[in-house]
Amino acid sequence: xxxxxxxxxxxxxxxxxxxxxxxxLAVSLPRDGATAGGIPTAAPRRDVELSPIAxxxxxxEAPSGEWQLWVGDLDGxxxxxxxxxxxxxxxxxTRWAPRGDAVGYVEGATRLVVxxxxxxxxxxxxxxxxxxxxxxxxxxxxxxxGASIAVTVEEGIGRGARTDVFVARVEPGAAWRRLTSLADVxxxxxxxxxxxxxxxxxxxxxxxxxxxxxxxxxxxxxx
Numbered sequence: 001x002x003x004x005x006x007x008x009x010x011x012x013x014x015x016x017x018x019x020x021x022x023x024x025l026a027v028s029l030p031r032d033g034a035t036a037g038g039i040p041t042a043a044p045r046r047d048v049e050l051s052p053i054a055x056x057x058x059x060x061e062a063p064s065g066e067w068q069l070w071v072g073d074l075d076g077x078x079x080x081x082x083x084x085x086x087x088x089x090x091x092x093x094t095r096w097a098p099r100g101d102a103v104g105y106v107e108g109a110t111r112l113v114v115x116x117x118x119x120x121x122x123x124x125x126x127x128x129x130x131x132x133x134x135x136x137x138x139x140x141x142x143x144x145x146g147a148s149i150a151v152t153v154e155e156g157i158g159r160g161a162r163t164d165v166f167v168a169r170v171e172p173g174a175a176w177r178r179l180t181s182l183a184d185v186x187x188x189x190x191x192x193x194x195x196x197x198x199x200x201x202x203x204x205x206x207x208x209x210x211x212x213x214x215x216x217x218x219x220x221x222x223x
Contacts, residue, residue, distance in 0.1 A: 055072060057071045057096060059091060059094065067089055069103065135154065152186045164178065205221050
């Protein structure tokens with residue numbers, strides 16, 4: 001028991017640090033029914049995301065029923081809305097850009113929206129990608145500088161669903177460009193601005209270059 005006492009002291013200190021951090025984050029977010037910059041807010045709140053420069057982004061349901069995307073500083077001094085979505089909108093994958101100057105999210109499963117902190121909006125729709133009506137954005141990855149986004153597009157449902165990788169520049173009017181055609185590729189983290197990692201459901205991991213179609217180089221996993 002004597003030997004364990006110093007360890008217990010360290011453990012107690014660690015618990016206090018975690019609790020303090022959680023309390024600080026909770027205080028920084030507006031409470032249900034509170035006001036933010038003179039604008040009434042409402043519950044519920046969802047998809048809280050922390051940016052690299054100590055800001056949060058989260059969706060809140062307004063009294064009208066529409067969803068509002070709020071961003072704010074962790075100290076609670078500034079909070080403002082940068083985007084809205086219709087009541088019942090399908091919203092997913094809310095994520096900050098690497099530099100913390102924009103927030104991305106998927107609306108309706110087939111449209112990736114990028115919103116700058118001043119409210120400037122860029123929409124990247126799947127449009128004519130693929131041949132299956134049951135297609136959706138399964139995941140996406142920001143490039144290190146936030147200049148491009150790679151998405152994994154899933155077509156079909158169940159075990160027969162096909163997945164491939166597409167890339168687009170984050171700029172108005174940009175179009176998705178197909179990077180793979182193997183129907184079993186998932187986008188992974190970027191390596192610089194010209195390549196990213198990939199994986200397959202069969203267990204292959206490797207690098208994927210942006211220079212052409214199916215420029216894959218396996219580095220681990222099954223052949």
